[in-house]
Amino acid sequence: xxxxxxxxxxxxxxxxxxxxxxxxxxxxxxxxxxxxxxxxxxxxxxxxxxxxxxxxxxxxxxxxxxxxxxxxxxxxxxxxxxxxxxxxxxxxxxxxxxxxxxxxxxxxxxxxxxxxxxxxxxxxxxxxxxxxxxxxxxxxxxxxxxxxxxxxxxxxxxxxxxxxxxxxxxxxxxxxxxxxxxxxxxxxxxxxxxxxxxxxxxxxxxxxxxxxxxxxxxxxxxxxxxxxxxxxxxxxxxxxxxxxxxxxxxxxxxxxxxxxxxxxxxxxxxxxxxx
Amino acid sequence: xxxxxxxxxxxxxxxxxxxxxxxxxxxxxxxxxxxxxxxxxxxxxxxxxxxxxxxxxxxxxxxxxxxxxxxxxxxxxxxxxxxxxxxxxxxxxxxxxxxxxxxxxxxxxxxxxxxxxxxxxxxxxxxxxxx
Numbered sequence: 211x212x213x214x215x216x217x218x219x220x221x222x223x224x225x226x227x228x229x230x231x232x233x234x235x236x237x238x239x240x241x242x243x244x245x246x247x248x249x250x251x252x253x254x255x256x257x258x259x260x261x262x263x264x265x266x267x268x269x270x271x272x273x274x275x276x277x278x279x280x281x282x283x284x285x286x287x288x289x290x291x292x293x294x295x296x297x298x299x300x301x302x303x304x305x306x307x308x309x310x311x312x313x314x315x316x317x318x319x320x321x322x323x324x325x326x327x328x329x330x331x332x333x334x335x336x337x338x339x340x341x342x343x344x345x346x347x348x349x350x351x352x353x354x355x356x357x358x359x360x361x362x363x364x365x366x367x368x369x370x371x372x373x374x375x376x377x378x379x380x381x382x383x384x385x386x387x388x389x390x391x392x393x394x395x396x397x398x399x400x401x402x403x404x405x406x407x408x409x410x411x412x413x414x415x416x417x418x419x420x421x422x423x424x425x426x427x428x429x430x431x432x433x434x435x436x437x438x439x440x441x442x443x444x445x446x447x448x449x450x451x452x453x454x455x456x457x458x459x460x461x462x463x464x465x466x467x468x469x470x471x472x473x474x475x476x477x478x479x480x481x482x483x484x485x
Numbered sequence: 486x487x488x489x490x491x492x493x494x495x496x497x498x499x500x501x502x503x504x505x506x507x508x509x510x511x512x513x514x515x516x517x518x519x520x521x522x523x524x525x526x527x528x529x530x531x532x533x534x535x536x537x538x539x540x541x542x543x544x545x546x547x548x549x550x551x552x553x554x555x556x557x558x559x560x561x562x563x564x565x566x567x568x569x570x571x572x573x574x575x576x577x578x579x580x581x582x583x584x585x586x587x588x589x590x591x592x593x594x595x596x597x598x599x600x601x602x603x604x605x606x607x608x609x610x611x612x613x614x615x616x
Contacts, residue, residue: 278531285538292548299552306562321576353572360565368558374551378544381489385537388500391530405515421514
């Protein structure tokens, strides 16, 4: 009767296996959330720009620049630490999800094999070793059910929180994108004001080049922030799909959606970690 | 569900507009027209940052709660992972003990099997209770 009970469970479990896509999504998402230099440098980026804006030439050219930079720096000071904390929590959560989605976790066949060999060595009869092995083999089933239930509960219970966190992080990344431009444009303004105020054509040429180099730097920094925002949006979107399909995490619906976004996450990670 | 998609799109659109205004290699940025455009781009960027700040302010109260709740969920899941791992460890120890018993040709193989059966049964009870 007990054997029949486990046979039914094993059949049920056949549809629950292969969480490789969930695992890959969670691992990639965790790495993206852990690699957030854009938030770490958010407030610090304003320091030099504010010094430049406080100079007499800059004040004469744009009297409100300093106040606007201060407002931007205040937003960074208030939200930067939150963004870092949120990203760190999200990263740990996704790492835990990846660990739970490890299909090999409840595999006790190695232990069962070792015990069987030892039983044979101590010359225990077939009935004795058979009883122990039957229990060991059956143990894998509730162990995996336990894991499957934990992963389902974790995803469903955490989804509302993951949605809040990813929405915040995506907005924070997009605000950082604009903050990078705000800081960079102040440098550009400084180069321009200095160039207009000089009669030395050589210095002018140098400052003009600095202007264009700053434009390129802004674009590069903005690309990082944009990729981070897209990655956080994808994590939130995909997690909602997991929550909706918590009963069939290895189903095609989940696999298709995650498989589309995993390259996006991996691409974002490449951009974010590039020097 | 919180969603800032509309605001995010607005911020991106504003920032893209600012970039398009300034990133024009054919226009001398030091000319009066160039300077006027630079000023416009800066004003647009300032607006984008301000909107981002408002959007983040609106999400902050929810964010604090979400972080705390998610941490609690992580702790609970980690405990389960640890318990599953403990079952593995207990089995590994059982396998190791029996291997030693086998290597010294224990005179009480039946006793070893009974002890093992008892251990496995108790592990099974733990997993049954949680499955």
